[in-house]
Amino acid sequence: MAASTASFQVARALSGIWLVSTCMSALAGSVIVVNEPPWHAVRGNLQQLGEAQMWISIAACVGLLVISRKKHSETEQAWAQGALLIYVLGGLLSVLVLNFGALPKFFVQSNNTLAQMQVVMCMLLHGLCACLTLRSLRKHGRSTSV
Numbered sequence: 001m002a003a004s005t006a007s008f009q010v011a012r013a014l015s016g017i018w019l020v021s022t023c024m025s026a027l028a029g030s031v032i033v034v035n036e037p038p039w040h041a042v043r044g045n046l047q048q049l050g051e052a053q054m055w056i057s058i059a060a061c062v063g064l065l066v067i068s069r070k071k072h073s074e075t076e077q078a079w080a081q082g083a084l085l086i087y088v089l090g091g092l093l094s095v096l097v098l099n100f101g102a103l104p105k106f107f108v109q110s111n112n113t114l115a116q117m118q119v120v121m122c123m124l125l126h127g128l129c130a131c132l133t134l135r136s137l138r139k140h141g142r143s144t145s146v
Contacts, residue, residue, distance in 0.1 A: 007067045008079045012137050014067075018060035018091070019130040025053035026123055043107050054099045057126070061092040064133070079140045084133060091129035098122035 028049055036042045065088060068080035102118040109115045 008137070008141070010067055011064055011079060012134070012141065014060045014063045015130065015134040015137055018057055019127075019134050021053055021056040021060075022123075022127045022130050025049055026127065039110065043110075046103075047107070050099050050103050054095050057091060057095045057130075061088050061095075064088045079137060082136065084136045087129045087133040087136065091126055091133065094122055094126040094129060098126060 029046060032045045032049065033042055036045065065085070068085060068088075098119065102115070102122045106112075106115040106119045
């Protein structure tokens with residue numbers, strides 16, 4: 001029981017880190033675009049920010065996937081049942097599409113409204129997956145503590 005509780009706490013911490021990094025990168029990206037007028041400086045800073053956020057998100061998602069299974073077992077942890085793993089996989093795919101599909105297109109065609117909307121939609125989808133993962137974990141925590 002203690003190992004299950006420990007893995008649940010680690011899962012909550014990972015999903016919290018994932019959500020905070022997603023929100024902070026969206027906020028920092030907005031601040032960078034507004035405050036730095038030359039496009040080459042904005043582009044370089046946004047690339048660094050996107051890469052850092054991508055690796056944090058990938059680490060959190062892979063960590064959640066790894067600890068969702070019991071050691072030497074084919075069954076999932078109780079907190080990993082249901083749609084939680086779909087949210088994690090959705091977040092993993094959305095960050096990959098964002099950083100290897102939408103952002104490079106946006107950097108090349110920054111005035112293109114379609115490229116801007118693709119970046120915004122990928123970021124919203126990624127943030128939604130992080131939020132739903134944390135919500136699902138919190139709901140499980142409430143149901144087991146009652």
